[in-house]
Amino acid sequence: MDDYRELKPEDLVEDPAFRAWVYHGTGAEAWNEWVNEHPDHAQAADLARNILASVRGELDSFPGSEVKNRVQRILESLDAGRSGTHPADRSANHRDRRLWWQAAAAGLVLAAGLGALIYTRLPEAPAEKKSVAFVRAPGTSDQTHLEIVNDSESPRLVNLPDGSSVLLKRASGIRFPRQFAVAKREVELSGEAFFEVKKNPEHPFFVYAGQMVTRVIGTSFTIRSYQSDATAKIRVKTGKVSVWAAETVLTASQEPSTGIQELVLEPNQQAEFSRSDLKFALLENDRPEVAPIPIEQMSFEFRRTAVSDVFEAIRTAYQVDIRYDAGLLRRCSVTASLGDEPLTEKLNMICEVIGATYREKNGKIYIEAGGCE
Amino acid sequence: MRPKLILQEDPVSPLWQLLCSGDKDAFGQITENCYKPLYHYGTKFTDDRELIKDCLQDLFLDIWEKRAHLSGVANPRPYLFQAFRNNLLRRTRRVSRFSEIGAEDELEFSSFSYEAEWIHRETEAGLEQKLQLVMKQLPKRQREALYLRYYENLTYEEIADVMGLRRQAVANYLQYGIQKLRDYWQQVVISLVLLLAS
Incomplete structure (x- = not known):
């Protein structure tokens, strides 16, 4: 009652x-x-x-494995006697850092509530519009983080500080540090995006999408995690990624806690993550489920391809404007396998092949070259 | 009907007497169970993570050494919070005497909330200042009592023991704390709606 x-x-x-x-x-x-x-x-x-x-307030993430370690050390020093129990290894370098994304994850939870509230109160919000789960006004950033929201219908290219590319789909947002931490690269996603992660085994790349955590080394994949959907999806294009559920939305984990289901996905595999029971299911269907954008199906394999066609492919994939002197470059061709390299890497490789350089200005790419023999 | 919580028995209490009689497994289980909550509690007093871990190590080793005398502790979990709090405050005082950070800064029950901070930044200056003021008006002991009550699920009596307060003081802290936070968040929501609708 x-x-x-x-x-x-x-x-x-x-x-x-x-x-x-x-x-x-x-x-x-x-x-x-x-x-x-x-x-x-x-x-x-x-x-x-x-x-x-x-x-x-803000709490450190403290994985179960570290607790076990600490307890083990305490138990060992019981046997060793009291003399060796005061660890002298206190060093500023080993201090745990507060991680920005924990705070961000906490923010996300609260954003979910507020976001929904705000959107339902706005008079002209189209009924089918998916709300982006950041509470701040779209596109607001602060001194340490950038937040980019795509509220247009076409995908929006976001270049991450390490050179990785992200194509944000409609009604989606991404938040990331202006400079990645030394040890790892971490971004927070709301909605759907296609990622091309720059290869760097020493600095694993993490995507936090609600309670779904994805760890990658260097690869390309799509994550779909709208707050309004009961499930989140991930589809791998190249490479390998591993996914698991964070213990709670408030404490994203950097590695799966003991007993937590971890799933390793290979190219063309996709999995569905249920928000309610935090379980993953591998999907039989290997085709992209919802409106794929061109890049998800492009191979970027070029065999003596005219450079104008290569630039056209890049333009289609990343929705960027590429300016070049077509007359000057008419004899240039490219043979390259650009696979899942992020945009900046692709441009570097193309420019290398045709002896050119590029610069970015106002979202446009300008190619400067002397032409080919 | 709202979902109900199936109350789980505190896993520490039944193990305590075993610990007191010298059972190392029970000691390990208690340590494992309480380590993380105590660690998080510690981060509310100091940013020095290594100091917190040192204190925890000392705390549990002390418990083990004194185990024979601890069978009279009826409620072990709050006892651990209290003992840890005392150790940590003593150590931060000692450390701070040798460091540049003053004892007063170190003792702050700190880091109110990140989300509150960025909400502040998004609101207009006048409102922002007003809200900042509201947050600062929450005394640190009040914040601590709120944390122990709502995050750690301690009872009023247990909080009074841990913090060395009278039960009525705890009740007051909690009542006014929640009231202030509610008013604060209500105001934030309204101002955000206005901000986005304008």
């Missing part, structure tokens, strides 16, 4: 079941159902979530 009286945010804050959901993802399925069935309580739930996020 208590569903019929007015529900205050404080009631939810006091409810241990609600807190277990917000903080640890416990009972997510039942709660999602409840939220769907009680749209009139959405505002109270959003407020309660935000209050709880404030109370929690």
Whole structure:
């Protein structure tokens, strides 16, 4: 019966079941159902979530494996006696850093609530428009991070600081540091995007999409993770990626916790991630499910191809404007296998072949070359 | 009906007496169970992660050494929070005497919330200042009490023990804390809606 009286945010804050959901993802399925069935309580739930996020603040990720390590060390020093128990290895270099993306992940949760609220209040929002789960006004960035939102119908190219390319599809957003951390490259995705990750085994690349974590070394793939969909999808074009579920939306993990399902995907495989039970399923169908964009199906294999055709392929793939002197380059041809290299790498390789250089200005690529014999 | 939580029994309590009688497995399980929550609690007092880990190591080794005398502890989880808090505060004071950071800075129950900060940045200056003020008005002990109550699920009495307060003080902290946060977030939502709709 208590569903019929007015529900205050404080009631939810006091409810241990609600807190277990917000903080640890416990009972997510039942709660999602409840939220769907009680749209009139959405505002109270959003407020309660935000209050709880404030109370929690920012927390380090602390993987189960590290806890086990620490406990092991304590147990070992029990046997060793007290003398060797004070670790002298305290060094500033080994201090855990607060990770920006944890905060970002926390922001995402709260954004989900607020975003929905805001979009439902805007008078002219088209019904089918998918909301982008960042709460800030689209495209806002800060000193350390860039956030890019594509609210147009055509894909939008985003060049990451390491030279990796991202094609953001409609109603999607990506957030990433202006400069990647030394050890790893981390981006946060809302919506759908195609990635070409620059190969760099020492610096693995992570994509956090809600509770789905994807780790790649260098490869190309598509992630589809709209807040409004019950499932997220990932499809690999080249290379290998591994995916798993973060323990909770609030604490994205850098490696799967023990007992968590990890799935390794190979080219042309795709998997579906259920937000409610946090499980992955490999999809039998190996075709892209929803409106693929050209780049997802292009091979970039060129055999003595006229350079104008190569540039045309690049233009189609990345939606960038390439300016060059067609007359000067009419005799140039390219033989290259550009596979899943990001845009900047592709341009470098093409320019190498035809003895040219390129520069980017106002989103346009200018090729400067002397021509070919 | 709202989803209900099946209450799980605190895994530490049943193991405690085993620990006190010298069972190393029980000790390991308790340590594993409490390490992360205590670590996170520690990050609210200091940014020095190595210091937190040192304190945790010392804490658990102390527990093991004193195990024979600890069978009277009726409620081990809050006891661990309290002991850890005391150790950490003592150590931060000691460390800070030798470092440039003043003890007062180190003792701050800090890092209010990232999301609140960027929300601030998105709102207009006048409103922003007002909201900043609201956040700063939350005393650090109030923030700590809120964290222990809602994130760690401690009871009023347990929080009073951990923080060395009277139960009524805890109740007041919590009541006004939640009220302020609610007003704050309500205001943020309204201002964002206005911002985006304009």
